[in-house]
Amino acid sequence: MSEQSPYEQLGVAENASFEEIQDAKKRLTQEHQNNPKTVQNIEAAYDTIIMERLRMRQEGKIKVPDRIRFPEKSSEIVNSSAPDTSNNSYSWLKRLLDNPSVPEILWPGAVFLILAVIAVFTKAETSSPLPLLLAFGFGANIYFLNRKEKLFWRAFLISFIALCVGLGGGYALANLMITSQTGIIFNQEQFASLFTFCLFWLISSFIR
Incomplete structure (x- = not known):
């Protein structure tokens, strides 16, 4: 060589x-x-x-x-x-957000829409079904989240936070609308329930 x-x-x-x-x-x-x-x-x-x-x-x-x-x-x-x-500062957000398909948006939407419709037509009675509807929505949100990542406790925690934020934010908005004399056709419980169902739908559709 x-x-x-x-x-x-x-x-x-x-x-x-x-x-x-x-x-x-x-x-x-x-x-x-x-x-x-x-x-x-x-x-x-x-x-x-x-x-x-x-x-x-x-x-x-x-x-x-x-x-x-x-x-x-x-x-x-x-x-x-x-x-x-x-260490990109937005990497955690990308991991959290989901890019759902149309069925993954429509199925939760249909479930929470049905619950919202039932809540709207619920009359103020002593035995209101709203707590039962919220409990069902809470379970549905856990199911939709858990089937994505297969992490039950993570899905439970996110759903619990969404429930607290939804009810708290819904009652706060309802009180604000009443105080500002803005026309509101639902009572506070109904409005808080509707707000929570909307939040459930957003989280179950666009969060991993």
């Missing part, structure tokens, strides 16, 4: 790209990994070619990529930049 040119030792043409030279070196090194002498000749040929390319670069004949001139530095740059990508 010593009588061959460095390019012939690597089995590449003299106008080969840096990628082709690197690939040839890696391939030959793997093929002759049990022959230290041959591997040494291969690495020497590679170094000779790189030095020649660098000399040509200094003469302005070719441009040598930085990853070839400083492979260690390029590796450090890639590794140091990796955490910045993984």
Whole structure:
């Protein structure tokens, strides 16, 4: 091999790209990994070619990529930049939000719409079915969430928070509308229930 040119030792043409030279070196090194002498000749040929390319670069004949001139530095740059990508401040939001299909939107919508219609036509009575409707909606929300990630306690926690926010926000909005003398056709319980069902639908459709 010593009588061959460095390019012939690597089995590449003299106008080969840096990628082709690197690939040839890696391939030959793997093929002759049990022959230290041959591997040494291969690495020497590679170094000779790189030095020649660098000399040509200094003469302005070719441009040598930085990853070839400083492979260690390029590796450090890639590794140091990796955490910045993984620590993206919006990555948690992307993991939380879902991109549902049409059926995944319509099925929860149909369930919560039926519950909302029943709540609307419920009259203020001593034995109001609203708590039962809310309980059913709470269970439905857990089901729709759990079938996505198969994490029951996560689905339960999100649904419980949605229930609290929905009822609290619904009662607050109803009181605000009454205080501001805005026309409201539902009582406070009905309005809070409708608000909660809407929140359930949004969460079950667009949250993982």
